[in-house]
Structures are given as structure tokens and as C-alpha cells.
Amino acid sequence: MQTWLMKSEPEEASIDDLQRLGRLPWVGVRNYQARNFMRDAFQLGDRVLFYHSSCAQPGIAGIARVASGAYADPTQFDPSNPYFDPKSKPEAPRWLLVDVAFERKTTLLPLSEMRLQPELATMALLQRGSRLSITPVSDSEWAFLAQRLT
Template identity: 80%
Template sequence: MQTWLMKSEPEEASIDDLQRLGRLPWTGVRNYQARNFMRDAFQLGDRVLFYHSSCAEPGIAGLARLASAAYPDPTQFDPASPYHDPKSKPEAPRWLLVDVSFDRKTRLLSLKELRERPELASLQVLQKGSRLSITPVTDAEWRLLEPLLA
């Protein structure tokens, strides 16, 4: 089983929203690298580190699971959606999403704290200039993170 770190703006979809609903479609990915992870590497049941971004306290806020295969993101065809992509055609959808299911909330493991721990420096989300909304987390990194989230 693989572990992934997935960024979400809590104003749009927070760990509390996921807890309340149990399951969420991870809509709005508009980056090819992130899409390719969903399409090519995601496996049902993979672990997800739910990361809050673009907020007062960015960091890992909870754990989730991949709960579906990748399928076309309907918002790309919706002219009223901020995620609308007029260049994407229903017969050849450009953007995919997956469903994610709630596992548990954790303490907020802040970006600040992640940066303060040298053993976590390899995390892709900590690399300079890293903006990718979906990044793989190695087993070694997960083993270091797990006790910090307890």
C-alpha cells in the first residue's frame, strides 16, 4: 500500500467536512502530474495524508483512504464551475478525480513543525518551490510521520 499527501484548501474541503460526509470526490485537480498519479499509480485503499493548504495553519490534519478508481471530474464540463475547462470534451475527458473516504482526524502537524524535523526533509511537499497538490510519501517517511500524528 502506498501513501499520498493530498492538499486541500479547508475553506473548500476540510478534514471536518470529510468527517461529516464520510466520503468526498476530490474535485478540481488541474495539473497533469497530479492527474497522472491518480490515473496511473493510485490504488484503492491507499493511505492519504489530508493536508490543509492556503490557510492560517497549513499542515497535515488527518488521514483518509482512496475509495474509488479515477473517473472523469464532472466540474470540467460545467461552465458555472470555477474548474470548468472549455478545452476538455466529454468524449475525451482531460481531468480525473477520485473519491476519498474519512479515516480519522489527527492533531494538526503543521508545515512549520514538518520543516523543523530534519529527518522529514525528503518529503516532496517540503521541497523548495513544490506546488504539486498530490505527492507520494515513501514508506520510510510514513513510518516517521505516523508517531507524530498519534
């Protein structure tokens, strides 16, 4: 089993939304590397650190799991959707998504606190210029974080 960190703006999809609904499609990924992680590396049951981004207090807000294989993100075909991609065609979709399922909500572990931890110094999220919405989390990073996610 692998662990992934997936970023979501809480106004679009929060850990509370996921808890209420139980399962959500992870729409709107428009980065090829993040898409390739979903398509090529995600496995059913992989752990997900649900990260709130672009908000007053960014940080890990909960734990989810990968609940489906990758499939076409329908928002790419909808001209009224902000994630519309006119170059993507239903017969050859450019953008994919996976469903994530709720596991548990945690006390928010803020980005500012994560930056202070030497055990997380190499974590992809904390690297200068890192903007990917999906990043892998190493086993040692997961072990360290799991002790702090209450």
C-alpha cells in the first residue's frame, strides 16, 4: 500500500464534505504528472492524506483512501465548467480522476508545523516550488505523520 497527499481547496471539496458524502470524485486535476500518478501508480486502497490548500490554515485535515481506478474526468467536456478543456475529446480524454473514500477526520496538522519537523525535510509537499496537487508520501513520512494525526 502506498500513501499519497492530495490537495483540495476546502471551498471546493473539504474533509467535511468527504465525511458527509462518504466518497468523492477527485475532479479538476490539470497537471500531467498528477494525472499520471492517478493513472499509473494509484492502487485501490492506497492511503490518502487529505490536505486543505489555498485557505487561511493549510494542512492535513484527514485520511481517505483510493476507492476507484482512474477514469475520465467529466468536467473536461463541459464548456460551462471551469475545468473545461476544449482539446480533450470523449473518445480520447486528456484528464482523469479517481474516487476517494472517507476514512477519518483528524485534527488539522498545519503546514507551518510540518515545516518544523526534520523527519519531513524531504517530503515533496515541503520542497521549494512544489505545487503539485498530488504527491507521493514515503513510508517513513507516513510513519511519522501517523503518530501526529489524531
